[in-house]
Amino acid sequence: MNEKYAIGIDFGSESGRAVLVSLKDGTEVADHVTPYPHGVITEHLPSGVELGMEWALQHPDDYIEVLRKSIPAILKTSQVNPIDIIGLGIDFTACTMLPIDKEGNPLCSDSQLADNPHSWVKLWKHHAAQEEATQLNEIAEQRGERFLPRYGGKISSEWMIAKIWQILKEAPDIYEKADQFVEATDWVVSKLTNNLKRNSCTAGYKAIWHKQDGYPSEAFFEALDPRLKDVVKTKLRGDVVPLGTAAGGLAPDIARITGLTPGIAVAVGNVDAHAAVPAMGVVSPGKMVMAMGTSICHMLLGMEERDVEGMCGVVEDGIIPGFYGYEAGQSAVGDIFAWFVDKAVPGYVYEDAKKANMGVHQWLEKQAANYKPGETGIIALDWWNGNRSVLVDTELSGLLIGATLQTKPEEIYRALLEATAFGTRKIVDAFHYNGVPVEELYACGGLPQKNRLLMQIYADVTNRTIKVADSKQTPALGAAMFGAVAAGGDNGGFDSIVTAADRMGRVKEEFIEPIPDNVQMYEKLYQEYSRLHEHFGRGENNVMKRLKTIKAHAKSRVTMKTN
Ligand SMILES: Nc1ncnc2c1ncn2[C@@H]1O[C@H](COP(=O)(O)OP(=O)(O)O)[C@@H](O)[C@H]1O
Numbered sequence: 112m113n114e115k116y117a118i119g120i121d122f123g124s125e126s127g128r129a130v131l132v133s134l135k136d137g138t139e140v141a142d143h144v145t146p147y148p149h150g151v152i153t154e155h156l157p158s159g160v161e162l163g164m165e166w167a168l169q170h171p172d173d174y175i176e177v178l179r180k181s182i183p184a185i186l187k188t189s190q191v192n193p194i195d196i197i198g199l200g201i202d203f204t205a206c207t208m209l210p211i212d213k214e215g216n217p218l219c220s221d222s223q224l225a226d227n228p229h230s231w232v233k234l235w236k237h238h239a240a241q242e243e244a245t246q247l248n249e250i251a252e253q254r255g256e257r258f259l260p261r262y263g264g265k266i267s268s269e270w271m272i273a274k275i276w277q278i279l280k281e282a283p284d285i286y287e288k289a290d291q292f293v294e295a296t297d298w299v300v301s302k303l304t305n306n307l308k309r310n311s312c313t314a315g316y317k318a319i320w321h322k323q324d325g326y327p328s329e330a331f332f333e334a335l336d337p338r339l340k341d342v343v344k345t346k347l348r349g350d351v352v353p354l355g356t357a358a359g360g361l362a363p364d365i366a367r368i369t370g371l372t373p374g375i376a377v378a379v380g381n382v383d384a385h386a387a388v389p390a391m392g393v394v395s396p397g398k399m400v401m402a403m404g405t406s407i408c409h410m411l412l413g414m415e416e417r418d419v420e421g422m423c424g425v426v427e428d429g430i431i432p433g434f435y436g437y438e439a440g441q442s443a444v445g446d447i448f449a450w451f452v453d454k455a456v457p458g459y460v461y462e463d464a465k466k467a468n469m470g471v472h473q474w475l476e477k478q479a480a481n482y483k484p485g486e487t488g489i490i491a492l493d494w495w496n497g498n499r500s501v502l503v504d505t506e507l508s509g510l511l512i513g514a515t516l517q518t519k520p521e522e523i524y525r526a527l528l529e530a531t532a533f534g535t536r537k538i539v540d541a542f543h544y545n546g547v548p549v550e551e552l553y554a555c556g557g558l559p560q561k562n563r564l565l566m567q568i569y570a571d572v573t574n575r576t577i578k579v580a581d582s583k584q585t586p587a588l589g590a591a592m593f594g595a596v597a598a599g600g601d602n603g604g605f606d607s608i609v610t611a612a613d614r615m616g617r618v619k620e621e622f623i624e625p626i627p628d629n630v631q632m633y634e635k636l637y638q639e640y641s642r643l644h645e646h647f648g649r650g651e652n653n654v655m656k657r658l659k660t661i662k663a664h665a666k667s668r669v670t671m672k673t674n
Pocket residue numbers: 123124125126403404405406444445446447448449450472473476556557558561562565
């Protein structure tokens with residue numbers, strides 16, 4: 112039999128990346144990135160319609176553009192015969208969701224509805240449904256809903272039900288017109304196969320679905336809003352199927368635009384961070400996988416269902432069959448560094464970086480590496496995009512403390528790197544001291560490849576060894592592995608994701624080890640971080656929320672004046 116291959120496509124926040132991998136050993140034969148033409152839509156729709164605060168949308172055509180561009184590109188570079196490509200899998204940011212009509216078309220592609228922002232794809236980091244999430248949590252708590260502890264005590268505004276409820280409240284006509292609400296990962300798979308299948312991973316982590324209990328009861332939805340009573344039977348209808356299941360064969364029209372063979376197995380959708388776990392060879396407890404990019408998702412396997420404060424969720428078989436999959440996360444990490452570089456760095460840094468033939472991030476990293484832990488005298492809270500774990504509050508915001516007239520940009524940059532590491536330490540501790548041990552860390556995503564100082568700080572702050580992915584596109588590799596599982600062992604693929612991980616998953620040989628002196632100093636700084644975390648994060652001082660309210664009032668007064 113010829114060597115067999117699979118394709119994985121990782122749909123990120125800014126771009127989609129496809130890889131073609133050999134099923135012999137997971138070698139990435141070719142990869143290609145397609146930036147989304149419309150990027151993340153935060154201020155106004157392409158037609159000019161203005162968006163509110165905390166909105167983040169995407170254009171669904173951009174996902175199809177990734178298929179159209181990246182698949183032919185990897186076929187061309189690799190020169191692999193399409194006959195030997197037996198499976199395809201995708202992973203996506205989540206909860207990234209959209210309303211579709213009866214034919215499966217996004218409502219925003221209807222010109223009558225396109226000017227309504229609620230007809231568009233809501234990206235995971237759309238945070239404008241916080242009011243709904245807060246109310247949902249209050250009602251769930253009053254009713255003693257069993258699902259709440261499985262989500263660390265709080266359902267996030269990033270997730271499906273809060274987003275659907277926001278649509279219902281603010282655009283009841285869009286809610287009415289939506290035949291279904293779907294995760295973007297399931298929608299793209301439906302375009303690939305002409306078959307809409309809901310995957311158990313996004314349903315479990317993002318839509319409060321449980322393997323034994325199903326979705327929350329009608330009575331719960333009715334308590335939220337009587338109009339939501341039958342939302343599960345109507346707009347969330349359809350079977351929920353396990354990861355690695357084949358959604359169907361590749362549709363002929365997609366085969367035509369991509370150059371792939373019609374009918375090859377396409378796996379049901381998956382989530383980016385979750386797909387990365389088997390791609391690093393992680394199929395057992397004790398190993399926390401961090402998908403480190405614009406944000407961080409922390410993934411961990413456990414043998415039993417435990418309550419952990421502020422985790423995003425625990426889902427049986429949610430990552431690897433046979434285990435409880437735990438997820439937590441930080442809603443901004445690389446994005447915080449990007450904010451600093453784009454919006455707050457003085458011009459001379461750009462000039463010096465240019466003279467040194469370096470990027471601004473690299474230049475700042477090099478300067479920041481000259482400081483010892485504690486030497487900057489500053490500390491930050493990493494809440495530039497709210498807090499996902501353990502506080503689960505998107506209304507929180509950033510804080511920098513200790514700056515003086517002598518503070519340099521590289522010191523602030525270092526403090527921001529450290530703040531994100533402290534945020535991860537909170538998450539590690541929350542699991543480790545609540546019966547889900549974390550012995551070592553595994554890192555993938557863009558950041559471990561880009562910033563060595565950041566990775567050393569993470570090892571020092573958490574006092575744990577970090578193993579780094581040996582793949583350029585780890586989630587896409589994982590997605591390809593699920594594609595090969597969907598194809599099945601008899602067709603040259605695999606019978607289980609564990610076998611696929613054994614053969615194809617990998618990490619680099621060199622590990623990042625904590626440095627004992629740094630560990631000691633960071634322990635002190637972490638205590639300071641924890642004090643600030645409790646003070647500003649648990650209601651002792653709600654200044655961040657008050658500032659947001661003042662801002663909203665001030666903004667509405669400006670709008671009134673200009674109208
Ligand atoms: N040298 C660097 N050090 C730290 N962060 C960086 C560096 N270069 C880019 N970044 C940040 O990395 C993030 C992109 O990460 P990446 O994993 O490539 O993307 P994504 O999260 O969309 O998958 C951006 O937020 C960017 O600001």
